[in-house]
Amino acid sequence: MIETAPAAVLIVAIGAFFVSGVYLLLERSLTRVLIGFILLGNGANLLFLVASGRAGRAPIVGETPESEMSDPLPQAMVLTAIVITLGISAFVLAMAYRSWQLNGHDEVQDDLEDRRIARLAAQNVPVTHDTDVDDTSQTSLDDQAADVRDETGDDGPATHPAPDGPGDHPDGAGSSDDPQGARP
Amino acid sequence: MTSYANLVPLPVMVPLVGAGLTLALWKFPRAQRLLSVAALTVMTVVGVLLLIGADAGAIVVHIGGWHAPLGIDLVADRLSALMLTVSSFVLLCVFLYSLGQEIADERAEAPISIYHPTYLVLAAGVSIAFLSGDLFNVYVGFEVLLAASYVLLTLGGTSERIRAGSIYVVVSLLSSIIFLTALALIYAATGTVNIAQLAQRLPEIDPTMQLVLQLMLLLAFGIKAAIFPVSAWLPDSYPTAPAPVTAVFAGLLTKVGVYAIIRTQTLLFPGGRLDDVLLVLALATMVVGILGAVAQDDIKRLLSFTLVSHIGFMIFGIALGSQIGMSATIFYVVHHITVQTTLFLVVGLVERRGGSTSLDALGGLAKASPGLAVLFFVPAMSLSGIPPLSGFLVKVGLLQAGVQDGGSLAYILVVGSVVTSLLTLYAIVKAWNKAFWQTPPADLPDVRLPRSMVIPTGALVAFGLLLTFVAGPLFAYTSRAAKSLETPAVYIQSVLGAGGER
Numbered sequence: 001m002i003e004t005a006p007a008a009v010l011i012v013a014i015g016a017f018f019v020s021g022v023y024l025l026l027e028r029s030l031t032r033v034l035i036g037f038i039l040l041g042n043g044a045n046l047l048f049l050v051a052s053g054r055a056g057r058a059p060i061v062g063e064t065p066e067s068e069m070s071d072p073l074p075q076a077m078v079l080t081a082i083v084i085t086l087g088i089s090a091f092v093l094a095m096a097y098r099s100w101q102l103n104g105h106d107e108v109q110d111d112l113e114d115r116r117i118a119r120l121a122a123q124n125v126p127v128t129h130d131t132d133v134d135d136t137s138q139t140s141l142d143d144q145a146a147d148v149r150d151e152t153g154d155d156g157p158a159t160h161p162a163p164d165g166p167g168d169h170p171d172g173a174g175s176s177d178d179p180q181g182a183r184p
Numbered sequence: 185m186t187s188y189a190n191l192v193p194l195p196v197m198v199p200l201v202g203a204g205l206t207l208a209l210w211k212f213p214r215a216q217r218l219l220s221v222a223a224l225t226v227m228t229v230v231g232v233l234l235l236i237g238a239d240a241g242a243i244v245v246h247i248g249g250w251h252a253p254l255g256i257d258l259v260a261d262r263l264s265a266l267m268l269t270v271s272s273f274v275l276l277c278v279f280l281y282s283l284g285q286e287i288a289d290e291r292a293e294a295p296i297s298i299y300h301p302t303y304l305v306l307a308a309g310v311s312i313a314f315l316s317g318d319l320f321n322v323y324v325g326f327e328v329l330l331a332a333s334y335v336l337l338t339l340g341g342t343s344e345r346i347r348a349g350s351i352y353v354v355v356s357l358l359s360s361i362i363f364l365t366a367l368a369l370i371y372a373a374t375g376t377v378n379i380a381q382l383a384q385r386l387p388e389i390d391p392t393m394q395l396v397l398q399l400m401l402l403l404a405f406g407i408k409a410a411i412f413p414v415s416a417w418l419p420d421s422y423p424t425a426p427a428p429v430t431a432v433f434a435g436l437l438t439k440v441g442v443y444a445i446i447r448t449q450t451l452l453f454p455g456g457r458l459d460d461v462l463l464v465l466a467l468a469t470m471v472v473g474i475l476g477a478v479a480q481d482d483i484k485r486l487l488s489f490t491l492v493s494h495i496g497f498m499i500f501g502i503a504l505g506s507q508i509g510m511s512a513t514i515f516y517v518v519h520h521i522t523v524q525t526t527l528f529l530v531v532g533l534v535e536r537r538g539g540s541t542s543l544d545a546l547g548g549l550a551k552a553s554p555g556l557a558v559l560f561f562v563p564a565m566s567l568s569g570i571p572p573l574s575g576f577l578v579k580v581g582l583l584q585a586g587v588q589d590g591g592s593l594a595y596i597l598v599v600g601s602v603v604t605s606l607l608t609l610y611a612i613v614k615a616w617n618k619a620f621w622q623t624p625p626a627d628l629p630d631v632r633l634p635r636s637m638v639i640p641t642g643a644l645v646a647f648g649l650l651l652t653f654v655a656g657p658l659f660a661y662t663s664r665a666a667k668s669l670e671t672p673a674v675y676i677q678s679v680l681g682a683g684g685e686r
Contacts, residue, residue, distance in 0.1 A: 025358065030350055037357045044364040051372030074371060077320055081364060084327045088357065091334055095350060102343045108350045111420040117479055 017043030188237030203304035210297035231269035259317035262665035282428035284636025306332035352421035359407035366400035380679035409441030423484035427532025435525030462503035470496030510666035512581030547624035
């Protein structure tokens with residue numbers, strides 16, 4: 001009982017760290033997220049201590065008999081993890097400060113571009129606008145087909161749909177108003 | 185064998201030392217450039233040498249002379265060496281491209297002085313992750329490359345980059361914590377974090393506990409690799425970064441995750457218990473990713489979504505669990521690193537030439553700069569799997585593996601990957617039509633593309649083409665790699681020595 005008591009305390013602490021850490025990680029503010037990350041990191045570090053088994057004395061050969069030593073490997077790993085957490089925390093703090101400087105808040109925002117695409121989809125609007133297709137007029141595909149020229153012998157499709165129904169697009173217009181025609 | 189062993193630490197050490205020196209020399213951009221290029225070149229050369237050396241058997245180095253279960257070891261087997269070589273070549277090309285951009289723009293202000301060291305730290309982190317034979321060291325490698333990637337992604341600290349960066353950082357932090365917790369649990373269950381020793385001990389522990397550990401590792405690596413339910417962060421954060429940074433992230437970071445998943449599934453948990461789950465996730469990643477790509481009107485975001493989608497192909501190969509599937513996956517990783525990086529670099533050029541990456545604002549590039557059109561066309565066709573490019577070969581390999589597996593789920597995946605390929609072609613052709621063929625909506629800015637940016641891009645395109653020509657030998661190599669992955673005993677023996685002390 002006495003042997004396992006410290007580990008039991010650690011396990012309760014780990015639970016508390018993880019619960020509060022996850023809660024804070026779900027917040028919008030980057031500072032709270034950071035605190036959540038630090039709590040989670042500490043929870044994981046304590047987990048390493050529990051993983052190392054029974055607590056013992058300093059693992060130095062010649063000072064402690066081997067049977068009383070604590071396991072040094074998890075301690076080394078915890079130290080590494082602490083250093084990493086420290087470095088990352090510094091970076092996140094700087095980023096939160098920069099965000100506050102720029103926007104007056106440090107909230108983690110949504111994907112704006114994604115929202116825009118979703119809104120377009122909801123309105124059933126084509127995402128891209130075709131400059132060479134007149135999608136405002138109600139003409140059928142057959143009517144449009146007459147307006148769209150073949151690519152052969154021409155520099156490109158017309159920038160504006162011919163308003164006057166079927167018939168060939170005036171030739172030569174493409175090359176003269178094409179700004180890129182002269183470029184190699 | 186011993187001479188090769190001396191080379192193994194170099195891909196980690198050279199960039200790290202280079203990072204230190206370039207940071208010290210921040211006032212001398214010329215020296216910085218020279219040092220960084222030299223470091224990355226050495227890394228590439230060492231990678232090639234290791235590639236040759238590892239074919240004879242895994243090269244193991246015990247750091248500091250401490251032998252395997254006690255000390256940390258670096259292992260370069262065929263898989264690691266191949267990944268390392270391709271990554272360092274890509275890192276070098278992207279770096280030359282960014283130098284070209286830097287010189288062309290004649291910027292000399294603050295961000296550059298930290299760009300070089302950070303980039304080298306990223307290279308070192310990638311090397312650690314590939315070479316480490318110790319799971320905790322893999323974690324350290326991940327953190328090193330992630331920390332560097334945070335800095336690179338938010339370079340300059342503009343509003344848009346900070347917004348995208350905070351999402352990326354928060355998601356990465358979560359995955360790191362999951363990985364760390366999994367490590368603690370693994371240590372508690374087995375008393376070791378050495379990968380070879382774990383391969384021996386993990387099969388002996390309680391199957392339920394095994395499953396928990398496997399799931400946690402897969403979740404942590406899955407976030408890094410951007411597998412479907414945890415992939416939404418990628419298309420949001422990558423496109424905002426500078427073009428070379430996006431290119432190197434797209435090429436390498438997700439593949440580090442895929443590499444870690446390959447190791448987990450073959451070496452640590454070879455039973456294939458979660459293969460069905462992975463197959464379903466692979467399908468979802470492919471389909472959801474590519475549907476996202478089809479909806480986009482920004483070429484960078486479109487490519488980011490195809491990146492997510494094609495991660496699904498690799499997971500498909502891993503989940504099949506057969507030698508041919510694994511071999512095709514490794515080939516796929518090589519192909520995808522090259523092609524995806526090239527495409528993002530080309531998009532950087534497109535942005536420069538056309539002044540935008542929005543498909544609405546672009547047009548007429550095929551006539552305005554035909555060379556750029558070729559540079560885009562070749563990797564784009566390779567990505568969508570048009571014969572005879574490497575994208576076609578790897579997909580055939582995967583489909584073969586799927587059919588050979590013969591399960592109903594595998595057949596669904598085969599159909600799914602063909603559909604995804606077609607949709608990729610659709611998305612790419614849409615981008616091509618918009619950016620290169622349609623009449624420009626506005627006059628294109630009159631810029632010449634600097635040759636120093638075009639040449640590295642061209643080199644990567646050529647490398648992508650080369651993959652087609654060396655496909656035979658390369659596929660033989662990946663098959664040998666897959667074969668040694670199938671028998672964990674080989675890896676264990678080469679790390680722990682004959683008999684494998686426990």
